[in-house]
Amino acid sequence: MDGWHAGARFGATAAWGRIAAYNDSGAEGICVLQNGQGIWLNIQSDDHSRDFTQRPYSVWEWMPSYNGQPTWLIGALAPEVARLELVSEDGTVVEADVVDQTFAAEIDVDMVCLRHAKERLEAVKPDSEEGRAEFDKLMSDSRTEMSKVRVRVYDSAEVLLYDGPSIDPTGAE
Known part of the structure; x- marks a missing residue:
């Protein structure tokens, strides 16, 4: 597909995964992977996909740990962001893949x-x-x-820009 580029990813060689995608036109989306192959592209149609008014990242898609599966988060980063981490309640830290102001991360969390x-x-x-x-x-x-699941966001000088909940529990985002 003309103009599309791969961004951050997780699970690219696993049974399932995601790749953030962006187009030269400004469109954005998420490529769904199955067994390492892209099976479809969900194009983001809303204009909030890069809204950084609440925090220095925006969430395009998230999934909690249903039935023992990993928790994951994928989206876009504000221009000043260099690094994003997911942090579980037990203190486990996973660094997100960051590519061209997109991020993707998965973490094992026991959501009882x-x-x-x-x-x-x-x-x-x-x-x-x-x-x-x-x-x-x-x-x-x-x-x-x-x-x-907490998110910590840093700039290129390792200054902490955000440390808080990964999503708004009320759905107001």
């Missing part, structure tokens, strides 16, 4: 209330009131758990 997310949803009828309530609870739990 999400360990059995699939079973929780399968235990109820999806189109029932109980099913909708369980889905809403799972989404709320997901935001809460994901916000416990």
